[in-house]
Structures are given as structure tokens and as C-alpha cells.
Amino acid sequence: MKKTADPKALRVFAEEIRVATLEEFDALGLGHVGGAMSIVETLAVLYGGEMNIDPKNPQWEDRDRFVLSKGHAGPSVYATLALKGYFPVEQLATLNRPHTDLPSHTDRNHTPGIDMTTGSLGQGASTAAGLAMAAKAMHKDYRTFLIVGDGESNEGQVWEMAQFAAHQKLDNLVLFVDWNKKQLDGMLEDISGDANFEQKFAAFGWDAQTVNGHDIPAIQAALARAFAVKGKPHCIVLDTIKGHGCDIAERTADNHSITFKKEDILHSIELAKDVLAKAKAEVE
Amino acid sequence: MYKILDELNKDKRAIRDIVRDKLMEQMQADERVCYLDADLMNCIGTRKLVPMFPDRAINCGIAEANMVGVAAGMSAAGMIPYCHSFGIFASRRVMDQVFMSVAYAKLNVRVLGSDAGVTAALNGGTHMPFEDMAVYLAIPQAVAIEACDCAQMASIMDQVKDMQGLIYIRFMRKNPVAVYPDGTEFKVGRGCVLRDGDDVTLISSGIMVAEAIKAADLLAAEGISARVVDMFTWKPIDAQLIEESARKTGAIVTAENHNFLSGLGVQVANTVSETYPVPVRRVGIADEFGEVGPEDYLRERFDLTAAHIVREAKKAISMKR
Numbered sequence: 001m002k003k004t005a006d007p008k009a010l011r012v013f014a015e016e017i018r019v020a021t022l023e024e025f026d027a028l029g030l031g032h033v034g035g036a037m038s039i040v041e042t043l044a045v046l047y048g049g050e051m052n053i054d055p056k057n058p059q060w061e062d063r064d065r066f067v068l069s070k071g072h073a074g075p076s077v078y079a080t081l082a083l084k085g086y087f088p089v090e091q092l093a094t095l096n097r098p099h100t101d102l103p104s105h106t107d108r109n110h111t112p113g114i115d116m117t118t119g120s121l122g123q124g125a126s127t128a129a130g131l132a133m134a135a136k137a138m139h140k141d142y143r144t145f146l147i148v149g150d151g152e153s154n155e156g157q158v159w160e161m162a163q164f165a166a167h168q169k170l171d172n173l174v175l176f177v178d179w180n181k182k183q184l185d186g187m188l189e190d191i192s193g194d195a196n197f198e199q200k201f202a203a204f205g206w207d208a209q210t211v212n213g214h215d216i217p218a219i220q221a222a223l224a225r226a227f228a229v230k231g232k233p234h235c236i237v238l239d240t241i242k243g244h245g246c247d248i249a250e251r252t253a254d255n256h257s258i259t260f261k262k263e264d265i266l267h268s269i270e271l272a273k274d275v276l277a278k279a280k281a282e283v284e
Numbered sequence: 285m286y287k288i289l290d291e292l293n294k295d296k297r298a299i300r301d302i303v304r305d306k307l308m309e310q311m312q313a314d315e316r317v318c319y320l321d322a323d324l325m326n327c328i329g330t331r332k333l334v335p336m337f338p339d340r341a342i343n344c345g346i347a348e349a350n351m352v353g354v355a356a357g358m359s360a361a362g363m364i365p366y367c368h369s370f371g372i373f374a375s376r377r378v379m380d381q382v383f384m385s386v387a388y389a390k391l392n393v394r395v396l397g398s399d400a401g402v403t404a405a406l407n408g409g410t411h412m413p414f415e416d417m418a419v420y421l422a423i424p425q426a427v428a429i430e431a432c433d434c435a436q437m438a439s440i441m442d443q444v445k446d447m448q449g450l451i452y453i454r455f456m457r458k459n460p461v462a463v464y465p466d467g468t469e470f471k472v473g474r475g476c477v478l479r480d481g482d483d484v485t486l487i488s489s490g491i492m493v494a495e496a497i498k499a500a501d502l503l504a505a506e507g508i509s510a511r512v513v514d515m516f517t518w519k520p521i522d523a524q525l526i527e528e529s530a531r532k533t534g535a536i537v538t539a540e541n542h543n544f545l546s547g548l549g550v551q552v553a554n555t556v557s558e559t560y561p562v563p564v565r566r567v568g569i570a571d572e573f574g575e576v577g578p579e580d581y582l583r584e585r586f587d588l589t590a591a592h593i594v595r596e597a598k599k600a601i602s603m604k605r
Binding site (some may be wrong): 122128132134137139140163249 | 315316319339342344345347349350351352353355357358359360362363370380381383384388389390437505552553
């Protein structure tokens with residue numbers, strides 16, 4: 001498929017994802033908005049050109065894999081997949097409804113384009129390592145991209161995987177830590193102490209770096225630097241803002257999951273649409 | 285009716301030898317087969333698989349949760365993973381991982397849990413799984429199997445390779461009492477009638493199969509005719525055979541090397557109560573923790589003996605209406 005590396009075009013894609021995700025939440029009236037907003041630019045970079053994928057053939061054997069270990073951010077991945085043509089955009093309004101194929105947490109058996117079932121935190125990390133391990137064992141060239149939450153990294157399984165992936169030299173695995181500083185009950189630093197993800201993963205033997213997770217060219221450059229390093233798995237810490245680009249989420253301290261007042265979410269969507277329009281104007 | 289050996293003696297082979305040989309055979313024949321362990325390869329004698337299959341025989345270190353997740357991921361890419369650890373770690377330690385990453389995700393992993401129940405012996409109560417099968421019984425569509433000897437383990441491993449889903453197999457690591465001739469074929473989900481009888485049915489698995497056969501001999505000497513069933517698949521349970529046994533003999537004794545509140549006995553009792561209610565008495569661990577000691581001592585300590593099966597059989601018969 002055609003690859004897009006143009007940061008301005010990817011900015012448009014990111015803001016489209018943001019608007020479509022907020023519209024999903026509006027249709028439902030509530031949702032895990034904070035962590036869905038903070039990964040939008042990364043999704044735009046991955047699905048906007050970095051990953052080898054074919055939306056018409058979601059089970060393509062040699063596709064790059066994506067695992068959202070912080071599965072509760074599913075709605076922004078669904079928006080991304082719909083915009084890429086994996087399924088109709090209209091389906092986004094079915095989020096969490098009975099018989100939907102868009103459950104709150106990502107599920108490989110329901111949604112075209114979802115490669116792994118996640119939800120119980122920490123587990124997606126290991127299954128992503130398994131996908132990367134299988135590529136090595138079966139001499140395949142696909143790469144595996146993984147997003148882990150900063151709060152999720154409280155889970156010991158993340159660090160079991162960190163040790164394993166470094167020992168197995170899984171340089172076909174890229175782990176993004178969504179360092180949005182907040183977990184469900186409050187600030188990360190108040191609940192689980194210093195983050196220091198770059199140092200921690202480096203200490204486990206990973207190639208590790210930190211970038212502004214809302215800066216598209218910075219994410220692209222980080223990926224290019226990562227794949228130049230051989231023999232180590234790659235960690236890219238995304239310095240992000242939980243709820244970024246959603247006005248009501250940015251104005252809410254505990255924004256992990258929000259039940260929206262109709263006027264608040266509609267206002268947030270209008271503001272996000274303004275940002276999208278400006279991004280489009282930049283391209284033209 | 286299944287043919288059993290004329291004399292029941294300890295096998296010269298350990299069940300782990302069969303596990304190793306079958307893994308090697310399957311990995312040689314099929315590049316999709318892989319084997320993951322959590323630093324217990326020496327305990328089941330599989331270390332020599334690592335140099336033979338460096339990309340597919342993987343020591344994951346003492347990190348069972350990650351091992352199960354890696355196996356799930358490998359199966360999502362089309363591989364056929366086996367995971368091994370001691371029964372306690374292969375069940376309760378990884379319940380959330382086998383539940384979500386494997387079963388809920390409809391992926392495809394075979395989990396081998398060694399040192400079933402009292403056969404953990406000198407490793408003691410911390411290492412003695414009386415609840416491992418209960419973990420798998422609680423997971424929708426999981427398959428739970430207990431192998432009793434080398435011939436049975438070989439046949440089970442031949443079958444599970446191409447089965448789909450989450451499959452747990454518990455077994456004693458060391459030398460079992462040989463019950464079946466080599467080459468006997470078993471069908472997962474189908475219980476085996478080893479001896480027929482009219483007065484009571486003895487339903488067991490694992491190390492308790494040989495005890496049940498001995499108990500049937502002791503009962504025969506007293507003029508009591510016992511049917512003996514090896515229910516090596518606990519889930520899906522062979523409900524048809526249980527009902528047929530209830531109708532034929534009118535009383536049942538179950539015998540398991542597992543907590544009897546959450547294992548084979550309650551499965552049989554549930555089936556009987558819904559189909560053809562007859563007395564069911566359970567031999568097994570009476571909701572206790574394990575403890576350290578030689579296996580012979582532990583079998584006596586927890587009443588996992590032919591003599592206790594005989595006592596319970598007589599009680600069950602006396603309860604017939």
C-alpha cells in the first residue's frame with residue numbers, strides 16, 4: 001500500500017482520528033477518553049504509513065502487528081481502523097452496544113484489524129513479545145508494535161516481558177510507553193512513584209529514548225533511530241498529556257474515564273473539528 | 285473395555301521421558317511446534333531440545349505469566365506452543381493469563397503441569413497442586429486432562445498437538461505405575477472402562493487409577509462387583525459414561541489426587557444428580573493444604589489408598605435405596 005510520511009498529512013489523519021474517537025464517546029455518553037486521546041499521534045504515524053498493512057486483508061500473514069496492551073484505549077484504535085477502511089466509519093457509533101464488534105477493550109475475535117485481545121493490564125506486553133518471537137522462529141520479516149500505559153507498567157508482567165525480550169534480542173519489537181502521567185486514581189508519581197521509563201528499559205537492555213508523543217516528526221524520527229539499532233528491542237517513551245485535544249478531558253483532573261455532559265462533549269468535538277480544519281488548511 | 289496390564293508395577297520410564305520424546309518427535313515433524321519452559325527444563329529432562337531447536341525450545345526464565353503470554357502470541361502467529369511448569373505455577377500462578385490471553389482470545393496453547401498433587405512429595409505443601417484442575421475447570425471451553433501412565437501420556441500428546449484452544453495436562457513427573465500396554469489409544473473426552481461390575485462404579489484418574497483397580501480386587505474378594513472407570517478427561521467430562529455407570533451399578537465412588545470440593549468428584553456428582561441420581565462418595569483431598577513428605581507417606585496421610593476407596597464403596601452401596 002501507499003505510504004505517507006508527510007507530517008502535515010499525518011497531522012490531518014491524527015485530528016481525524018481525534019474527532020472520530022470523540023464522536024464514538026458522544027454516541028455512548030461516556031468512555032476512557034484520557035488514554036485514548038494521548039496515543040492519537042502515534043496511531044496516525046503507525047497506521048498512516050509506518051506499518052505494512054492491508055486494510056482489505058486484515059489477516060495478511062506478513063502484515064506488521066499492533067498490540068494495544070492498554071486495551072481500554074480501544075476507541076481511538078477503532079477510529080483509526082475505520083478511517084483506514086477496515087470497516088465502515090458508521091460502525092463506530094456501536095461502541096459498547098449489545099452485539100457490537102467494538103468492545104471497550106480490543107478483541108482480536110471481533111474487530112477487523114485488531115491483532116490481539118487485551119484488557120487485563122500487562123498481558124498484551126507478553127503476547128506482543130510472542131508475536132515478535134514467532135517472527136524470529138518462522139523467519140518472517142513482520143514487525144510488532146506495542147503500546148503499554150504508564151500506569152499499566154505497575155504490572156510485574158511488563159517487566160517479566162522486558163527481561164525476556166532483551167534476552168531474546170527481539171529487535172523486531174517496538175514498545176511505546178504512553179507516559180501521560182496519570183493512572184485511574186490520580187497522578188502516577190503519587191501512586192507508583194517516579195516514572196523513569198527510559199532509564200528502566202535501558203537498564204533491562206533495551207534501546208530506549210523519550211520523545212514528545214504529540215509531535216509527529218519526533219515520533220517518526222524516533223522510529224527511524226530505533227530500527228537502526230540491531231539486536232535489542234526498542235522502547236519509545238511518549239511524553240504525552242492525558243486527554244490531549246479533548247477540551248473537557250483536559251479540564252478534568254481525573255480523566256481516565258468520563259461520563260460526559262452532552263454540551264461538554266459536543267463543545268469538545270467542535271474545538272477538535274476546528275483543529276482538524278486548520279490542519280487541513282496547512283496541507284492545502 | 286480397555287485392556288490393562290496383568291500386573292501393576294512401577295514403570296521403568298518416567299512420564300517426563302514421554303513428554304520429552306513426544307516434544308522432540310513433534311518439533312522434528314512440524315516447524316510450527318514450539319516448547320516454552322519457566323526454568324524447569326532440567327526437572328523434566330528437556331534441556332537437550334534447546335540446542336536442537338534454538339528458536340523453538342525457549343527457556344523463559346522464572347516468569348510464568350510472561351511465558352504464557354508469549355505462547356499465546358506465538359499461537360496467534362500460527363505456531364503450536366506447549367508450556368511447562370510445575371502444576372501450581374502452571375495453574376494458579378497464571379490463571380489470568382491462561383484465561384484472557386489464551387482462552388478468551390480463542391488462542392491455542394497446551395499447558396503441561398507436572399508434579400500432580402501428592403507426587404510433589406519432598407517439595408512440600410507450597411508446591412503441591414490440589415487446585416490446578418479447578419483453575420482450568422473454571423475457564424470456559426478449556427480442556428483439563430490428567431494422565432496416569434506413560435502409554436496414556438503418549439496417546440494424549442499425539443492428540444493435543446492438533447487440538448485448538450486452551451488445554452491443560454497434569455501428570456506425575458516421575459515413574460508411574462504402568463496401567464496400560466504401550467500403544468493403547470485414548471480419545472480426549474471419553475472415559476475408559478477398565479473392568480466391568482454391577483454393585484458400584486469406581487471413577488478415578490492419575491495415580492488413583494491403579495488404586496481403584498486394587499480396590500476392585502479387594503472388593504471382589506468380598507463378593508462385591510465393581511466397575512472401574514479411568515476418567516482421564518475431567519473437562520469436557522464424559523457425562524454419558526457417568527450416567528450409564530450410575531444406571532448399571534446404582535452407586536459411585538470417585539477418587540482424585542486433588543481437592544475433592546473442586547475436582548473430579550463434584551463433576552461426577554453434578555452429572556449424576558442431573559441425569560440418574562445415585563449415591564456418590566468422594567475420595568480425595570478434604571479441603572486441606574499439602575505438606576512435605578515422601579509420596580507413600582502422603583498417600584496414607586490424605587487417604588489416597590485402595591483401602592479408603594473400599595471403605596467408601598461399601599458406604600455408597602449401603603446408601604442405595
